[in-house]
Amino acid sequence: MSTAAAETVVVGLGDRAYDILIGPGLLAGAGALVADRFPGARVAIVTDTNVARHHLPALTASLDAAGVGHATVTVEPGEKTKGFAGLEQAVDAVLAARMERGDLVLALGGGVVGDLAGFAAAVVRRGMRFVQVPTTLLAQVDSSVGGKTGINSRHGKNLVGSFHQPRLVLIDTNVLDTLPAREMRAGYAEVAKYGLIDRPDFFGWLEKSWRDVFAGGAARIRAVAESCRAKAQIVARDEFETGDRALLNLGHTFGHALEAATGYDGARLVHGEGVAIGMALAHRFSARMNLASHDDAARVEAHLRDVGLPWRLSDVPGGLPGADRLLEFIAQDKKVKRGALTFILTKGVGRAFVAGDVPASEVVLFLKEQLP
Amino acid sequence: MSTAAAETVVVGLGDRAYDILIGPGLLAGAGALVADRFPGARVAIVTDTNVARHHLPALTASLDAAGVGHATVTVEPGEKTKGFAGLEQAVDAVLAARMERGDLVLALGGGVVGDLAGFAAAVVRRGMRFVQVPTTLLAQVDSSVGGKTGINSRHGKNLVGSFHQPRLVLIDTNVLDTLPAREMRAGYAEVAKYGLIDRPDFFGWLEKSWRDVFAGGAARIRAVAESCRAKAQIVARDEFETGDRALLNLGHTFGHALEAATGYDGARLVHGEGVAIGMALAHRFSARMNLASHDDAARVEAHLRDVGLPWRLSDVPGGLPGADRLLEFIAQDKKVKRGALTFILTKGVGRAFVAGDVPASEVVLFLKEQLP
Numbered sequence: 216m217s218t219a220a221a222e223t224v225v226v227g228l229g230d231r232a233y234d235i236l237i238g239p240g241l242l243a244g245a246g247a248l249v250a251d252r253f254p255g256a257r258v259a260i261v262t263d264t265n266v267a268r269h270h271l272p273a274l275t276a277s278l279d280a281a282g283v284g285h286a287t288v289t290v291e292p293g294e295k296t297k298g299f300a301g302l303e304q305a306v307d308a309v310l311a312a313r314m315e316r317g318d319l320v321l322a323l324g325g326g327v328v329g330d331l332a333g334f335a336a337a338v339v340r341r342g343m344r345f346v347q348v349p350t351t352l353l354a355q356v357d358s359s360v361g362g363k364t365g366i367n368s369r370h371g372k373n374l375v376g377s378f379h380q381p382r383l384v385l386i387d388t389n390v391l392d393t394l395p396a397r398e399m400r401a402g403y404a405e406v407a408k409y410g411l412i413d414r415p416d417f418f419g420w421l422e423k424s425w426r427d428v429f430a431g432g433a434a435r436i437r438a439v440a441e442s443c444r445a446k447a448q449i450v451a452r453d454e455f456e457t458g459d460r461a462l463l464n465l466g467h468t469f470g471h472a473l474e475a476a477t478g479y480d481g482a483r484l485v486h487g488e489g490v491a492i493g494m495a496l497a498h499r500f501s502a503r504m505n506l507a508s509h510d511d512a513a514r515v516e517a518h519l520r521d522v523g524l525p526w527r528l529s530d531v532p533g534g535l536p537g538a539d540r541l542l543e544f545i546a547q548d549k550k551v552k553r554g555a556l557t558f559i560l561t562k563g564v565g566r567a568f569v570a571g572d573v574p575a576s577e578v579v580l581f582l583k584e585q586l587p
Numbered sequence: 588m589s590t591a592a593a594e595t596v597v598v599g600l601g602d603r604a605y606d607i608l609i610g611p612g613l614l615a616g617a618g619a620l621v622a623d624r625f626p627g628a629r630v631a632i633v634t635d636t637n638v639a640r641h642h643l644p645a646l647t648a649s650l651d652a653a654g655v656g657h658a659t660v661t662v663e664p665g666e667k668t669k670g671f672a673g674l675e676q677a678v679d680a681v682l683a684a685r686m687e688r689g690d691l692v693l694a695l696g697g698g699v700v701g702d703l704a705g706f707a708a709a710v711v712r713r714g715m716r717f718v719q720v721p722t723t724l725l726a727q728v729d730s731s732v733g734g735k736t737g738i739n740s741r742h743g744k745n746l747v748g749s750f751h752q753p754r755l756v757l758i759d760t761n762v763l764d765t766l767p768a769r770e771m772r773a774g775y776a777e778v779a780k781y782g783l784i785d786r787p788d789f790f791g792w793l794e795k796s797w798r799d800v801f802a803g804g805a806a807r808i809r810a811v812a813e814s815c816r817a818k819a820q821i822v823a824r825d826e827f828e829t830g831d832r833a834l835l836n837l838g839h840t841f842g843h844a845l846e847a848a849t850g851y852d853g854a855r856l857v858h859g860e861g862v863a864i865g866m867a868l869a870h871r872f873s874a875r876m877n878l879a880s881h882d883d884a885a886r887v888e889a890h891l892r893d894v895g896l897p898w899r900l901s902d903v904p905g906g907l908p909g910a911d912r913l914l915e916f917i918a919q920d921k922k923v924k925r926g927a928l929t930f931i932l933t934k935g936v937g938r939a940f941v942a943g944d945v946p947a948s949e950v951v952l953f954l955k956e957q958l959p
Binding site: 311339369370374376378455 | 671674675678679682683706709710711712713714735737740741742743746747748749750827
C-alpha cells in the first residue's frame with residue numbers, strides 16, 4: 216500500500232488549483248490520501264461494471280482501512296450512460312447515500328465515468344467536492360485536467376455540462392496493465408498530441424521511448440506526467456476555452472468528422488484513433504499549405520504507424536464517404552464563417568497554432584487527394 | 588415603450604457583478620435593453636403557459652422591434668416542472684433552437700421558471716448567459732438575487748442545481764398587477780423579512796406604507812429595490828452560503844416544516860405564508876428565550892395580520908400534527924447536532940442572528956404552547 220506519488224503535477228487555477236498525483240500502486244493508497252486531505256468526508260464512488268470488476272475491491276478496501284465511509288453507484292459501461300437518464304441515476308444514488316456538500320464524489324473509470332460523475336458532483340447540492348481516479352490512459356492524460364464535465368444530448372455530444380474542477384486526481388499507472396491494447400494505443404494518440412502541440416523534445420523522446428511507455432514503469436509515469444503538465448499549462452492560460460485552449464483540438468476536427476462518418480461505431484474507429492489520423496492529416500495539410508515541411512508530416516505519420524495507430528484515411532475499416540460529405544461533418548463540428556474554417560494547423564513538430572481562416576475549398580481538395 | 592429604469596441595484600460579485608433594473612413598464616423595453624447590452628445575441632425564452640398568456644406577447648414584440656432573434660420554450664406551470672424531465676425539456680429546446688454559448692436564456696416567470704431556466708442556462712454548452720424577467724413579487728425580491736438555480740429530486744426540493752449568476756435582471760413592477768392577491772401577499776412576506784433581518788427603518792416604513800406597496804407606483808418600486816439591495820448586500824458577503832447568507836432563512840426553518848406538514852399543498856399553505864408564520868414564531872420564540880422583547884414579537888404579528896398574512900399555527904387550514912412531529916419536520920430540514928438546532932433568532936426588529944445551539948427540547952415546548 217503506497218501513498219507516495221512518483222510525480223505531482225499542480226494544476227494552477229488560483230483558488231481552484233489542485234494536485235494530480237501520479238505513481239504505480241496509488242489506488243491502494245487512495246483511502247489514506249482521502250482521509251489525510253479531506254478529513255471527515257464520506258465518498259460516493261461512481262464507476263462502471265467493467266472497471267468495478269478490476270479495481271473497485273482495491274479502492275473500497277483502501278477506504279475501509281482508512282476508516283472512510285463510502286457508497287458506490289455502478290453504471291453501465293459505454294457512451295449511452297452519458298445522458299440525462301444516467302445523470303439522474305448517479306445524482307439520485309449520491310443523494311440516497313445522504314452525501315452532504317463537504318463529501319466527495321469519486322470517479323473510478325474512464326472518460327464516460329469521469330464526465331458523468333464530475334457533472335453529478337457539480338450539481339448535487341449545487342456542488343460537491345470531486346476526486347478523479349482515471350483508469351484509462353485517455354482519461355489520465357486528457358479528462359483529468361481541465362474540469363470539463365458533462366453528458367450528451369440528442370443534439371450532440373458533450374452539449375450539457377459544467378466546468379467543475381476536481382479537488383484531487385489520483386493516477387495509478389499500474390491500472391493500465393488491465394487495459395486492452397487497442398485502448399492503450401488510442402490513449403497514446405493524445406500523449407503524442409502534447410508533443411506535437413508545443414513540446415518537440417517530448418515528441419522526440421516518445422519516438423525513442425514509446426515501447427517503454429507501453430511496457431509500464433518509469434517511462435509510462437514520465438509520459439503521463441508530461442502530458443498532464445502540458446495540458447495543465449494550456450488550461451491555466453484559458454480555463455473557459457475562449458482562446459488558446461483550442462490548441463488541444465489538434466487532430467480533433469478531422470478526427471471528429473471521421474468518428475461521425477463511421478457512425479460513432481467503436482468497432483470501426485475509437486476517439487483516439489480518429490485523433491491519430493486527424494493529427495497526421497493536420498500535418499500533411501499544413502505541409503500542403505507550405506506552412507510545415509513534408510519531412511515533418513512524414514515523421515508524424517511514421518511514428519503513429521510504428522505505434523500501431525491508424526494514420527491515413529485508408530486505415531478506416533469499412534470505407535468512408537466522399538470529400539464533400541466529410542466536409543459537411545467537419546462543418547457540423549465547427550462553424551463555417553463565409554466559407555472559412557477554424558483549424559489547428561502547424562509550422563512543424565511542436566509548433567501548432569490556431570488558424571481561423573482555412574478555406575473550405577482547400578480542405579475539400581486535400582481530402583480528395585487523401586481518400587483512397 | 589420604456590427602457591429607463593426607475594431604480595438600479597448593482598449586485599456586487601466581482602467579475603460576476605450584474606445590474607437589476609427596476610421600473611414600471613420595463614417589459615416593453617426588454618428588446619432594446621438586450622440589444623444594447625448583448626449585441627448580436629439571440630434569446631431563448633423559458634416561460635410557463637400562465638405567464639405566457641399575460642406577458643409573452645409584450646416581450647416578443649419588444650424583441651422583434653429591436654431586431655433580436657428569439658425562440659420560446661413553454662413549460663407547464665407548477666413545482667412538478669422543476670425536475671429532471673423539465674430540465675431535459677428546457678435544455679433540448681434551447682439546443683434545438685441552435686443557441687450558442689454567447690446567446691441568452693431568458694426566464695419569464697416566477698420562481699419555478701427562474702430556477703429551471705437558470706439551471707438550463709448553467710449547463711447548456713457548459714454555461715450560457717442568463718437574463719431574468721421575474722413576474723411574481725416573490726421572484727422579484729428573492730430569486731432575482733443570489734444565483735441559486737436548480738430542480739427538485741425525489742429526495743427533496745432544490746437538491747440539484749448550480750450557482751449561476753444572471754447577467755441582467757429586468758423587474759417590471761407593473762406585471763404584478765396581474766398577480767392574484769394571495770400570491771402578492773405571500774411575496775410580501777419576503778419583503779418584510781429584509782426589514783426584520785437588519786433594516787429596522789425599512790420595516791417601520793413598511794408598517795406605514797404597505798397599502799401603497801400593494802397598490803403599485805413609487806412605493807412598490809421602493810419596496811422591491813430595497814429588498815433586492817438588502818439581499819444583494821448579504822449575498823455579496825457570502826456568495827456560496829457558508830456563513831451569513833443563512834440570515835436569509837429567517838422564518839424558513841419553521842416555514843419549511845409547516846410546508847412539509849401540509850404536504851406542500853399550495854391550497855393550504857404557500858411558501859410565503861409558511862415564511863410569514865415562521866417569522867412570527869421566530870420572534871415569539873426569541874422573546875420566550877429572553878433574547879427579544881415580547882413587544883417586538885407582537886409588533887411583527889400585528890403587521891403580518893394587518894397585511895392579511897397568516898401569522899400563527901392556528902391560521903393553517905386543515906390542522907397540524909403535534910409538536911414532536913413538527914420537530915421531526917424541522918430536523919429533516921436542518922441537521923440536528925447532539926440535540927441542538929441551527930435557527931435564525933433575533934434580538935428585536937432588524938436584529939436577526941444565526942443561533943447554532945438552540946436546544947430541540949425548548950423548540951418542542953414552545954411549539955406545544957403555540958399549537959391551538
